[in-house]
Amino acid sequence: GAVVSQHPSRVICKSGTSVKIECRSxxxxxxxxxxxxxxxxxxxMLMATSNEGSKATYEQGVEKDKFLINHASLTLxxxxxxxxxxxxxxxYICSASKPDGETYNEQFFGPGTRLTVL
Amino acid sequence: xxxxxxxxxxxxLSEEAFLTINCTYTATGYPSLFWYVQYPGEGLQLLxxxxxxxxxxxxxxxxxxxxxxxxxxxLEKGSVQVSDSAVYFCALRAAGxxxxxxxxxxxxxxx
Numbered sequence: 001g002a003v004v005s006q007h008p009s010r011v012i013c014k015s016g017t018s019v020k021i022e023c024r025s026x027x028x029x030x031x032x033x034x035x036x037x038x039x040x041x042x043x044x045m046l047m048a049t050s051n052e053g054s055k056a057t058y059e060q061g062v063e064k065d066k067f068l069i070n071h072a073s074l075t076l077x078x079x080x081x082x083x084x085x086x087x088x089x090x091x092y093i094c095s096a097s098k099p100d101g102e103t104y105n106e107q108f109f110g111p112g113t114r115l116t117v118l
Numbered sequence: 119x120x121x122x123x124x125x126x127x128x129x130x131l132s133e134e135a136f137l138t139i140n141c142t143y144t145a146t147g148y149p150s151l152f153w154y155v156q157y158p159g160e161g162l163q164l165l166x167x168x169x170x171x172x173x174x175x176x177x178x179x180x181x182x183x184x185x186x187x188x189x190x191x192x193l194e195k196g197s198v199q200v201s202d203s204a205v206y207f208c209a210l211r212a213a214g215x216x217x218x219x220x221x222x223x224x225x226x227x228x229x
Contacts, residue, residue: 004161032215043122043207043219044162093161097215105215109154109161 002028004096006110013084014118021079021113023094029074030096034107035067038091050077084117091115120145124208124220131198131227139193139223141182141208149210151175151184151191152217156205165193165206198227 003026013019023033032051036044048069050056056069066088068080077096081088091114095107124141131137143149150169154162166175171186182193191208208220 006161034216041221043221044217046216046218049216095162106164107215107217109163111159111161 002096002098002106002108004030004094004108004110006092006094006113008113009111010114010116012116012118015085016083018080018082019084019115021081021092021094021115023077023079023096023110025075025096025098025108028096028098030077030098031074031105032097033071033077034095034097035069035077035079036093036095038093038112040091044093047079081115084115086117089115089117120149120210120212120218122208122210122218122220124206124223126221127205127224129223129225131225133200133227133229134197135227137193137195137198137202137225139206139208139225141191141193141220143189143191143208143210145189145210145212145218147212148186149212151182152209152211153180153182153191153193154207154209154219156207156222158204162207198225200227200229203227 007022035047038044048056048058050071058064071077093112095109097105121144152167153165155165156162166177168175168184174183180195205222209217
């Protein structure tokens with residue numbers, strides 16, 4: 001299989017604090033991990049792409065100092081929301097890319113983390 | 119830029135009904151097309167895919183055909199079950215490995 005986990009599944013924090021979300025590929029080594037944000041009843045918006053051992057590539061409009069991504073190993077990437085504010089409240093989803101021998105690398109998605117900033 | 123448009127839900131059906139979820143896309147080049155499904159409390163799972171024009175992806179009774187002339191990739195299932203209740207996302211992949219998603223369509227199948 002190809003299982004991706006996220007921790008925590010749900011977090012509530014006070015405005016101004018930082019929150020770290022972990023994304024792990026449990027049974028494979030992920031060459032690339034992706035972080036998405038999903039607003040209620042809206043689509044997934046790609047925030048950034050991270051490769052193990054290198055800096056993340058952020059999509060236009062995403063503040064890299066606000067959303068810190070660390071891809072320390074082939075099985076773990078973390079997203080830290082720094083100085084969180086209520087507008088950062090959202091559903092954050094990660095995916096991990098596994099080479100499948102074809103011309104593209106399938107992405108396997110985590111179950112998501114619901115962040116609520118009070 | 120690339121974009122995916124799919125019909126808004128929720129779509130409510132009775133068991134054994136026919137399901138269609140429309141999806142159209144805008145992209146440069148020749149994208150690969152995907153349908154993902156998200157069951158309650160779970161992550162997105164790849165349902166089916168098509169990588170070139172006229173390809174038909176199929177899985178679990180669902181089908182979708184890559185129509186280049188109409189830039190569409192509509193999802194269909196002939197007889198839905200309660201267990202098909204989920205949110206369905208149409209997506210495309212153009213250059214690189216980035217996915218562009220549609221807004222998602224919630225499907226509710228009643229017994």
